Amino acid sequence: MDLQTVDQCIQAGRDALLFGSAAKDFIPEWVKEKFKGKFKQLQVEKNIENTLTLAKGKMGDRKQDSHTSFKVIEEVLEACSDEDRTELQELWAALLARIATGEGRSITKEIISIVKSFEPIDALVLKTCDVVGRTQFNAHSLYQHIVTNVPSGSQYHLGDITASCRRLFQSECFDYVQKGIDPTQRFTADRPLQLAYQGANILRVVGDIG
Structure with a gap:
């Protein structure tokens, strides 16, 4: 050759x-x-470029804050550099837009770590609980809302939503409504859940910029 x-x-x-x-x-x-190193570099560049484009769109006409922490921006870019799934690039873009406009002071390393652990379905489930009700829901009620109201919802099964709820519980985004439940008990689709502090914090920082 x-x-x-x-x-x-x-x-x-x-x-x-x-x-x-x-x-x-x-x-x-x-x-x-x-040349895998070069291919990897190109993929990273593409991922970051896509995420930054989304972030600029979310910023709209708002200007970048003069006190923007480029250290935090660097941490977010490093965390999202391998992410090529649009649903999760949207989350990273929202974080970047909030940081750039001076509203990202509550974005911690812990939040970045949790978002990095997300699967696309986790982002969907977290956002869905904000619609269904933050104070009490379960995997079954989230599933019913997703298959009924989300265009691509029919691709998910109840087991997918239950597994996502379990992951979000483990990352302290969800919590049990009833206190004192043995954490070793089997996680079921009808177990009442509520939005926990980290979940509420993530929803706030990935939401629309005020």
Whole structure:
């Protein structure tokens, strides 16, 4: 294989990463291995570019605050650099927009860590509890709302929502309504839950900028 062909393979890889092309399926394995660092860099650049574009959209006409903490922005960008799923890029973009406009002082390393652990369904479930009711809900009521009101809701099963509620409980975004429940008990779809402090905090910082 001559250098021109290798260059074409690399360009195909770049196209695949930057434009979602299926061209990457045709790149020889040895080329992928040799240039995987470059491909990784291109993917990171694409992820960050997409997230920053979303953030600018959320900022609207609001100007960047002169006291913006670039240290926190750097921490968020580092955390979201591997994220290529739009649902989660939206969350990261909301955090960045809030930081840039001077409203992100309550965005802590703990919040960044929790958001980084999210699956797309976790973001959906967290936002849904804000609609269904923060003070009492369960996986079943969230599931009913999602399959009825979310365009893509039919792809989810009750077990998916229950598993997401369990993860959000473990990250202290949700809590049991009834206190004193043995945490080793089986987590069920009808267990009454409420929004906990971290969940409320995340909803606030990823919400619309005032």
